[in-house]
Amino acid sequence: MSLSEKFIVPAGGPYFLTHSAGPMTRLGKSYLDKHYLSPWQDKGGDAWPYWLTLLDRFNGALSKLLGGREDEFAPQSNLSAGLAKYLLALPSRDTPLKILMHADAFPSMGFVVSSLPPEGYELVLIDEKQPANDPNVWEEYFRGDIDIALITHVHSATGVLSPVEDITRIAKENNVRVLVDVAQSAGLIPIHIPSWNADAVFGSCIKWLCGGPGAGWMWVRRETLSELTPITTGWFSHTNPFEFNIRNFEFSETAKKFWDGTPSVAPYAMALGGIETVLDIGVDQIRKTNLELLQIARPNFDFSENGGTLCFKAGYHANELENKLKAMKAFFDRRGKTIRLSLHVTNTPDQANRLRRLLE
Numbered sequence: 231m232s233l234s235e236k237f238i239v240p241a242g243g244p245y246f247l248t249h250s251a252g253p254m255t256r257l258g259k260s261y262l263d264k265h266y267l268s269p270w271q272d273k274g275g276d277a278w279p280y281w282l283t284l285l286d287r288f289n290g291a292l293s294k295l296l297g298g299r300e301d302e303f304a305p306q307s308n309l310s311a312g313l314a315k316y317l318l319a320l321p322s323r324d325t326p327l328k329i330l331m332h333a334d335a336f337p338s339m340g341f342v343v344s345s346l347p348p349e350g351y352e353l354v355l356i357d358e359k360q361p362a363n364d365p366n367v368w369e370e371y372f373r374g375d376i377d378i379a380l381i382t383h384v385h386s387a388t389g390v391l392s393p394v395e396d397i398t399r400i401a402k403e404n405n406v407r408v409l410v411d412v413a414q415s416a417g418l419i420p421i422h423i424p425s426w427n428a429d430a431v432f433g434s435c436i437k438w439l440c441g442g443p444g445a446g447w448m449w450v451r452r453e454t455l456s457e458l459t460p461i462t463t464g465w466f467s468h469t470n471p472f473e474f475n476i477r478n479f480e481f482s483e484t485a486k487k488f489w490d491g492t493p494s495v496a497p498y499a500m501a502l503g504g505i506e507t508v509l510d511i512g513v514d515q516i517r518k519t520n521l522e523l524l525q526i527a528r529p530n531f532d533f534s535e536n537g538g539t540l541c542f543k544a545g546y547h548a549n550e551l552e553n554k555l556k557a558m559k560a561f562f563d564r565r566g567k568t569i570r571l572s573l574h575v576t577n578t579p580d581q582a583n584r585l586r587r588l589l590e
């Protein structure tokens with residue numbers, strides 16, 4: 231099947247917006263009808279067993295894509311919600327937990343920590359002047375009294391790719407718990423979560439998994455689940471949601487303990503189509519194409535420490551570049567004087583060449 235048969239890219243100019251929302255997949259669009267609307271239409275409330283199987287299929291597809299056991303994944307509405315639930319589930323202690331992230335981490339992740347009760351949690355930021363992907367920088371902080379590190383695998387504002395495995399190794403030597411944000415890397419960079427030795431990973435499907443908004447998820451290392459006690463729960467975090475005994479609540483032994491009430495289904499039906507499309511093409515192939523296109527767009531730049539997005543610091547030329555991209559009817563965005571352009575398998579060498587001429 232050709233790529234254009236797999237994706238529905240908006241009409242107009244080149245689509246460079248995968249860092250914001252990846253293009254829709256045909257499979258995802260069809261799954262919305264097949265796995266969500268049709269069962270509802272045909273069975274009404276009796277569609278629930280089918281829908282719950284679909285949610286398990288979603289976890290299974292993530293496990294196939296990223297490694298890790300299916301029962302270590304739990305759907306969440308977004309990364310922020312998953313991170314807040316995880317931090318609030320940690321064993322309490324007398325002094326605040328110090329949580330380290332780089333100042334270039336996605337702001338929402340910082341907002342989650344800084345809005346938690348200050349007697350329990352403290353946000354520590356590595357200054358943006360220090361490189362986010364240098365394990366030595368992280369090590370200096372770990373020598374202090376950091377408890378938890380949140381590593382952003384690929385930074386959305388700079389495109390910087392972090393060596394998660396190296397940073398995690400040093401963190402573990404210093405007894406630091408490791409959390410990883412893969413919002414901008416899942417579906418683009420080959421990932422095998424168990425090799426990282428991280429404690430929890432947070433992601434969504436909206437970007438390189440081309441699954442649309444709403445299908446967030448978290449992965450929690452199986453051996454750590456028993457020490458975590460979520461404070462926001464519901465019947466779907468129960469070991470048997472259908473027990474219906476208000477006097478007896480028992481947490482699921484799996485990552486499902488991080489679920490709460492009735493789960494949403496529609497976003498996961500679409501997202502499953504996105505993940506299956508990515509699995510079908512292969513993450514290695516997606517990354518290979520991405521790097522080839524990035525290299526065409528900027529021939530002299532080393533992309534080995536970069537995710538899939540060209541975060542072009544346009545300086546004084548930002549307005550001029552923005553106008554030229556608009557004239558091309560390109561889909562892109564801008565953060566301050568940085569123009570962000572993502573190159574996915576739906577982009578062509580010709581489009582990357584047009585970018586090269588503009589960026590020159």
Ligand SMILES: Cc1ncc(COP(=O)(O)O)c(C=O)c1O
Nearest residue numbers: 308309310336338386411413414
């Ligand atoms: C690196 C990174 N983390 C997290 C998010 C989004 O977090 P949430 O799902 O909580 O909106 C984004 C969105 O652009 C991101 O780029």
